[in-house]
Amino acid sequence: MPLIEFTDHGFYCRAGDFFIDPWRPVSKALITHGHSDHARWGSKSYLCHTDTKPILETRLGPGHYETVGYNEPISINGVNISLHPAAHIIGSSQIRLEHKGEVWVVSGDYKLENDGLSGEFEPVKCHNFISECTFGLPIYQWKPQAQIFSDIQQWVLKNKAAGKSSLLFAYSLGKAQRLLPCLAEVTDRILVHGAVYNVHMALVNAGIKLPEVHRVTPDTPKEWLKGAVVIAPSSAEGTPWMRRFAPLATGVCSGWMAVRGAMRRRNADAGFPLSDHADWDGLLKAIKATEAECVYVTHGFTAAFGRYLNEHGFNAKEVKTEYGDDETEEKSTDVLEKLEE
Amino acid sequence: MRHFAALVAKLGTTTKTNEKLDALVQYFSVADDRDKVWVIAIFSGRRPRRAVNTTQLATYCVELAKLPFWMFDECWHTVGDLAETIALLLPENETAYNERRDDERPLYYYIEQLKRIEKEEEPVRKKFIVESWAELNRSERFVFNKLITGSFRIGVSQKAMVNALAKATSAEASVIAHRISGNWDPGTITFDELTGDEAHATDLSKPYPFYLAYALEDEPASLGNPEDWQVEWKWDGIRGLIIKRQGELFVWSRGEELMTEKFPEYHSLQYLLPDGIALDGEIISLPPAEAGATTFRRPLPFSSLQTRIGRKNVTKKQLQEAPAGFIVYDLLEYEGEDWRSRPLSERRSKLEALMAQWNYTALELSPVVRFEDWEELKTLREQSREMNAEGFMIKKRSSIYQVGRKRGDWWKWKIDPLTIDAVMIYAQKGAGRRSGLYTDYTFAVWDGDKLVPFTKAYSGLTDKEFAQVDAFVKRNSLEKFGPVRTVKPELVFELAFEGIAASNRHKSGVALRFPRMLRWRKDKTVTEINTLEDLKRMLEVYGK
Numbered sequence: 001m002p003l004i005e006f007t008d009h010g011f012y013c014r015a016g017d018f019f020i021d022p023w024r025p026v027s028k029a030l031i032t033h034g035h036s037d038h039a040r041w042g043s044k045s046y047l048c049h050t051d052t053k054p055i056l057e058t059r060l061g062p063g064h065y066e067t068v069g070y071n072e073p074i075s076i077n078g079v080n081i082s083l084h085p086a087a088h089i090i091g092s093s094q095i096r097l098e099h100k101g102e103v104w105v106v107s108g109d110y111k112l113e114n115d116g117l118s119g120e121f122e123p124v125k126c127h128n129f130i131s132e133c134t135f136g137l138p139i140y141q142w143k144p145q146a147q148i149f150s151d152i153q154q155w156v157l158k159n160k161a162a163g164k165s166s167l168l169f170a171y172s173l174g175k176a177q178r179l180l181p182c183l184a185e186v187t188d189r190i191l192v193h194g195a196v197y198n199v200h201m202a203l204v205n206a207g208i209k210l211p212e213v214h215r216v217t218p219d220t221p222k223e224w225l226k227g228a229v230v231i232a233p234s235s236a237e238g239t240p241w242m243r244r245f246a247p248l249a250t251g252v253c254s255g256w257m258a259v260r261g262a263m264r265r266r267n268a269d270a271g272f273p274l275s276d277h278a279d280w281d282g283l284l285k286a287i288k289a290t291e292a293e294c295v296y297v298t299h300g301f302t303a304a305f306g307r308y309l310n311e312h313g314f315n316a317k318e319v320k321t322e323y324g325d326d327e328t329e330e331k332s333t334d335v336l337e338k339l340e341e
Numbered sequence: 342m343r344h345f346a347a348l349v350a351k352l353g354t355t356t357k358t359n360e361k362l363d364a365l366v367q368y369f370s371v372a373d374d375r376d377k378v379w380v381i382a383i384f385s386g387r388r389p390r391r392a393v394n395t396t397q398l399a400t401y402c403v404e405l406a407k408l409p410f411w412m413f414d415e416c417w418h419t420v421g422d423l424a425e426t427i428a429l430l431l432p433e434n435e436t437a438y439n440e441r442r443d444d445e446r447p448l449y450y451y452i453e454q455l456k457r458i459e460k461e462e463e464p465v466r467k468k469f470i471v472e473s474w475a476e477l478n479r480s481e482r483f484v485f486n487k488l489i490t491g492s493f494r495i496g497v498s499q500k501a502m503v504n505a506l507a508k509a510t511s512a513e514a515s516v517i518a519h520r521i522s523g524n525w526d527p528g529t530i531t532f533d534e535l536t537g538d539e540a541h542a543t544d545l546s547k548p549y550p551f552y553l554a555y556a557l558e559d560e561p562a563s564l565g566n567p568e569d570w571q572v573e574w575k576w577d578g579i580r581g582l583i584i585k586r587q588g589e590l591f592v593w594s595r596g597e598e599l600m601t602e603k604f605p606e607y608h609s610l611q612y613l614l615p616d617g618i619a620l621d622g623e624i625i626s627l628p629p630a631e632a633g634a635t636t637f638r639r640p641l642p643f644s645s646l647q648t649r650i651g652r653k654n655v656t657k658k659q660l661q662e663a664p665a666g667f668i669v670y671d672l673l674e675y676e677g678e679d680w681r682s683r684p685l686s687e688r689r690s691k692l693e694a695l696m697a698q699w700n701y702t703a704l705e706l707s708p709v710v711r712f713e714d715w716e717e718l719k720t721l722r723e724q725s726r727e728m729n730a731e732g733f734m735i736k737k738r739s740s741i742y743q744v745g746r747k748r749g750d751w752w753k754w755k756i757d758p759l760t761i762d763a764v765m766i767y768a769q770k771g772a773g774r775r776s777g778l779y780t781d782y783t784f785a786v787w788d789g790d791k792l793v794p795f796t797k798a799y800s801g802l803t804d805k806e807f808a809q810v811d812a813f814v815k816r817n818s819l820e821k822f823g824p825v826r827t828v829k830p831e832l833v834f835e836l837a838f839e840g841i842a843a844s845n846r847h848k849s850g851v852a853l854r855f856p857r858m859l860r861w862r863k864d865k866t867v868t869e870i871n872t873l874e875d876l877k878r879m880l881e882v883y884g885k
């Protein structure tokens with residue numbers, strides 16, 4: 001029996017009797033990161049990184065949460081477990097399992113670039129590597145964050161000069177926080193949608209330092225709404241909620257914006273291909289660094305990516321999961337985003 | 342190339358007409374004159390001939406990007422556009438690019454080179470393409486590739502470009518529209534010749550831009566007194582313009598294509614028509630006139646004319662089976678004088694007089710529909726399908742002939758489309774705006790206990806609905822055939838279409854005209870959809 005089995009509840013470790021990022025309720029769940037498709041409701045107990053806990057508590061409510069830091073080995077039923085930075089969002093972890101000399105790494109979602117908030121991606125050697133491939137096609141090649149930030153800043157300044165508000169759509173957990181230092185350089189006041197605010201406060205209350213934001217409420221002063229700089233989840237796109245910032249320009253922050261067709265579909269004024277996932281080169285580099293004998297590819301362009309790996313000296317298999325991708329509109333069904341308006 | 346790439350990027354991202362206009366005006370005020378001529382040419386569909394074919398482009402690209410061909414296909418499929426796929430796949434060299442930035446080459450350089458290499462051997466062409474890719478950045482590469490592969494779909498209407506040019510050169514929009522339509526060679530004409538004052542008297546073929554109508558959404562009673570309006574059938578062919586000047590005949594179609602050669606039926610008009618004349622009308626299949634007959638000839642259905650379109654050489658058989666005629670709507674030029682600013686009533690009575698005098702078999706005057714009140718017109722409209730018409734055109738008698746689509750004076754009042762309920766059975770990813778999503782569907786109806794595919798459709802749903810169907814497709818795929826997925830026959834749609842014809846190229850035996858999704862029938866299950874019998878009955882009634 002391999003150390004990890006692919007079941008209809010998710011990745012199951014029989015030796016340790018626990019699941020990793022299960023999509024149905026189980027008794028013990030290890031969680032790579034706080035996004036709603038990876039950390040789902042209903043399990044009896046959760047184990048996650050210390051910084052992921054406040055997110056889970058906000059999203060899933062009170063429950064049984066255990067935490068552990070990066071590179072602090074623990075053991076469950078004889079399986080050695082450690083978490084390693086995945087650099088995807090705050091607290092995101094690759095989970096390393098070791099049992100009788102067999103090593104598996106479940107990467108969850110990851111990226112290679114250090115965004116200044118989510119840590120430095122750590123390559124971990126293993127026999128079996130489970131990798132996402134959300135952007136597993138060679139058309140996805142990211143520009144450095146600094147360059148995209150500069151594009152965003154210029155866009156904000158241009159809108160300001162034209163008397164317009166800048167409304168940025170970004171995933172409320174991860175992308176929204178990542179944007180803050182960038183925006184803080186061009187505005188004194190960052191306004192955020194309630195969904196973004198909830199995540200923000202959960203992180204701040206847990207001691208994570210972030211630039212200041214202001215929640216948009218019916219009491220927000222009128223003069224703040226003109227020429228404002230605002231972060232909102234994509235679920236707010238096209239809703240009456242947006243109107244208060246008029247005249248405004250909209251910008252979408254997502255890796256999908258690298259392709260013009262996807263950008264036009266969003267009907268936004270600007271698209272910034274800023275992603276919390278590894279691009280094509282990043283995926284290949286990360287996989288190579290693991291020196292894994294077998295690579296399991298999950299959510300994304302699994303068929304094409306898996307085939308490419310197999311043709312290039314890796315042993316890759318496709319695994320069907322129920323993870324979504326946290327860079328598209330579909331994700332606006334996130335519970336967090338539903339909390340507000 | 343930088344200015345042009347920036348223009349294309351701007352036009353591609355903004356959805357607002359006035360921002361597009363601003364971007365164009367801005368471009369026309371900074372760009373090189375030679376580049377401007379090319380931009381006008383490219384955006385009005387006159388791109389240079391294809392110097393390199395798509396397979397060669399793809400081959401060079403996979404070589405440079407070190408990728409297998411199947412991966413290129415996969416990417417192309419996701420992106421939906423070849424030029425963009427290549428631009429995204431090629432390795433980017435920012436530093437080298439920034440160093441070269443100061444002596445960048447203009448747009449016309451690349452176009453001239455593309456024309457030059459057209460006649461060269463393959464290695465020469467390859468060398469030019471590869472070197473150009475190396476000196477351009479990603480967004481410039483995209484427009485460079487577009488120059489080769491053609492069709493800049495950046496949502497700039499002819500109207501927007503005309504307005505921008507009018508603004509940049511402070512000329513009348515209608516004058517500009519007239520000037521840039523027609524036959525000119527962007528390789529030789531200068532910007533001044535194209536848009537300046539003295540130009541154009543020389544081009545005999547220059548068409549007038551069509552006046553297009555909006556659909557009437559309210560009841561016709563909202564138009565007021567019926568006596569102020571002239572009503573004609575809305576004929577279902579190709580809008581066309583016949584011009585004769587200085588002994589030469591020109592036949593233009595919408596989309597500004599010169600189609601003179603395609604319709605030998607019109608050739609006698611070169612000798613028959615007087616000089617200095619322009620007739621607006623419909624290119625359509627008309628049965629031959631019987632000797633001495635004076636009644637209006639009912640046109641054949643559009644499917645008949647379709648056999649004539651897109652073919653360079655017309656066969657004798659086609660000429661017999663689908664003879665083309667021209668239903669004349671309007672008189673735009675007479676004795677070399679532009680009549681567009683005269684009222685319709687005046688143009689019409691002149692036209693009637695001329696037509697009575699001419700009596701040429703290629704031409705047929707569009708009859709005016711007589712009616713007492715709007716209620717009566719409504720009843721008359723029900724005869725549209727019998728007439729092989731799409732409904733009515735309602736034109737104000739006092740209207741001048743305007744440029745492009747305008748509200749107020751001309752309206753089209755179309756009959757409701759034919760509809761049928763069908764189930765989606767195949768899905769394919771769309772291109773362009775919806776690339777990456779499953780938006781192209783094939784539909785089936787029941788034939789006994791089997792589902793038989795009969796049409797494709799890919800428009801009519803909202804973005805949100807497309808996203809939902811896309812999610813359904815991904816979850817309910819049964820099989821994959823290349824880019825096509827077979828899906829569980831579960832989603833029912835009401836399809837609308839404008840016409841139906843017999844077809845032996847389709848398994849179902851029918852072909853639909855302009856099929857589209859009218860609504861998603863979430864209230865219906867696959868057992869409740871229509872049958873092939875139903876389609877055949879429609880063919881009986883409307884397909885003749």
Ligand SMILES: [Zn+2]
Nearest residue numbers: 035088109326
């Ligand atoms: Zn994630």
Ligand SMILES: [Zn+2]
Nearest residue numbers: 108109323324
């Ligand atoms: Zn994920």
